[in-house]
Amino acid sequence: MKTIGYRDINVDVDYEFCRNVHHSAYREVVIRQFGSWDESMQDGFFREGLNRAPHKIVEIDGTPIGVVSTEIKPDCLYLSELQLLPEYQGQGIGSIIVKEQMAVAKSLNLPLRLVVLRENRAQDLYRRLGFMTTGTTEIHVKMEWRG
Numbered sequence: 001m002k003t004i005g006y007r008d009i010n011v012d013v014d015y016e017f018c019r020n021v022h023h024s025a026y027r028e029v030v031i032r033q034f035g036s037w038d039e040s041m042q043d044g045f046f047r048e049g050l051n052r053a054p055h056k057i058v059e060i061d062g063t064p065i066g067v068v069s070t071e072i073k074p075d076c077l078y079l080s081e082l083q084l085l086p087e088y089q090g091q092g093i094g095s096i097i098v099k100e101q102m103a104v105a106k107s108l109n110l111p112l113r114l115v116v117l118r119e120n121r122a123q124d125l126y127r128r129l130g131f132m133t134t135g136t137t138e139i140h141v142k143m144e145w146r147g
Contacts, residue, residue: 002060002061003060003061004058004059004060004093004096004097005058005059005060005062006056006057006058006059006068007056007057007059008054008056008057009050009054009055009056009057009067011050014057014064015050017057017064018046018050018055018057018067019043019046020085021066021067021083021084021085022042022045022046022049022067022083023039023042023046024083024085024086025066025083025084025085025086025089026042026083026117029117029119029120029121030042030117032119033117033118033119033120033139049069049080049081052069052071052080053069053070053071053078053080053081054069054070054071055067055068055069055081056068056069058084058093058097060088060093065084065085065088065093066082066083066084066085066088066093067081067082067083068081068082068083068097069081069082070101070104072108072110075110075111076105076110076111076112076113076144077101077104077105077108077110077111077112077113078112078113078114079098079101079112079113079114080114082094082097082098082114082122094122094125095125095128095129098125098126098129099129102129102145102147105145105147106147111144111145111146111147112131112144112145112147113134113142113143113144113145114126114131114142114143114144115140115141115142115143116140116141116143117139117140117141118136118139118140118141123141123143126143126145129145130145131143131144131145132144132145
């Protein structure tokens, strides 16, 4: 297996890469769920997410392949973003990243929580790893793992 690494985002340098990852990772899901893709709306969602919590670039052997963002809250470790370029999806990389975050949550004695779009197939990954659905909205499924 190749080595997965992380580095802090430098917004001045990495903004376009992160935007590309966001749009590539979400385009199919958004079209499936909402019927269309509005680039300017998605740019807004991307900027909101980037400002919400610290992000890291995910790298394989030094090559950037995605973005991850977690935030320690008083009642949980929150996985706010996990986006991989489509060509790196389905290879177990997401599972490794989520399992790493599960270990962090366990070490903090906190549950790991996330929210996923209702049409996002990543729910299957999260369920396989032991996440339970804790609620739903019109748009999202709320999920939690307790170690």
